[in-house]
Amino acid sequence: MDMFVIPGRKCLGRKVTEWRINMKRNLMQKREDAMLSLLAIEEAWQELAALKLTDLDPETTAVVFVDVIEGFVNIGPLSSNRALDIIEPVKQLNEKTRGWHKIYFRDCHTGDSAEFSAYVPHCLAGTAETELIKELAPDEGERSYQIFKNCTNGFMAEGFQKWLTAHPQVTNFIITGLVTDICVMTFALTLKTYFNEKNTVSRLMVPLSTVETFDLPLTNHQAELMNTFAVYNMQMNGIEIYREFE
Structure with missing residues (x-):
């Protein structure tokens, strides 16, 4: 053998x-x-400071609420119990900044949305999923804008492009909402690079108490890990990270 x-x-x-x-x-x-x-x-x-609202000028600062809506908090296939943790901080921030420039992004899709090739159908136009949660009562007046978006990146929304052009004096943004590693991060990074390309000094600020993501074991989307990846990515690109606000 x-x-x-x-x-x-x-x-x-x-x-x-x-x-x-x-x-x-x-x-x-x-x-x-x-x-x-x-x-x-x-x-x-653990050593992060709190963002002091009194250090900011309301004339040059906008507060952005990304998708703090029913479809990501209470109802629908993309809602998450983890989102409940940011409701009170977001509510308080909204109340403490009455009269400031405000942007309330609301995810809103048609049935043939191209985004549904990556995500399950959600936040369809005309449904309750697209509504702001009741705790987030939007400001009234000319400084308050509700902007619908058809993709994960609110920067690309036509309504935001018009707002940005009409408010060149606003170069400071407090960014909050859902979810950290998708809609919040893509908006923040795009806005920051927009200002960098124009050589415009800007401040983009994210209080960690006001952002959150979801757990989805099916796709190995572990919330704590994704939060860390997203926040670190934003921080490395010049976005200021704070523990909370005061």
Whole structure:
């Protein structure tokens, strides 16, 4: 039977086994390094300051509420119990900044929305899902705008483009809402890069007590992890992160 043994086969088998062992070791080391980085980031955030509203000029500052609507809080396929945690902080911020420039984004889609290729149908026009939650009573007057959006990025909404053009003096934005790693992050990053491209000094501020995301085990969307990724991404791109506001 020895005549059928391929020369060097045992040696090759040992090399493959060693390669697999080394690969697993490297993978474990990378995972450990990644975990240490995550812990370091989150520990640093324990020292975050509170955003002082009195330091901001209402004439040059806008407060943005991203999708604090029924469809992401109370009803519909994308609603999440985690969103309930930001209701009180968002309500307080809205009340403490009465008379400031305000933008209330409301996700709103038609049945043939292109976004539904990535997400389940949600927040259809004319349904309760598109309504602001009752706790978030919008300001009245010319400084308060409710803007419908048909994609995850409110910056792209026609209504916001018109608002931005009409308010060149506003370069400070407090950004709040749902969800941290999708609609909040895409809006914040796009707005920041818009100002950077124009060499305009701007301040974009995100109080952590006013943003949240969801858990979805089916897609490995772990809320705490996604919050960390999104907030770190925003922070590294010049967006100011605060623990809360006062």
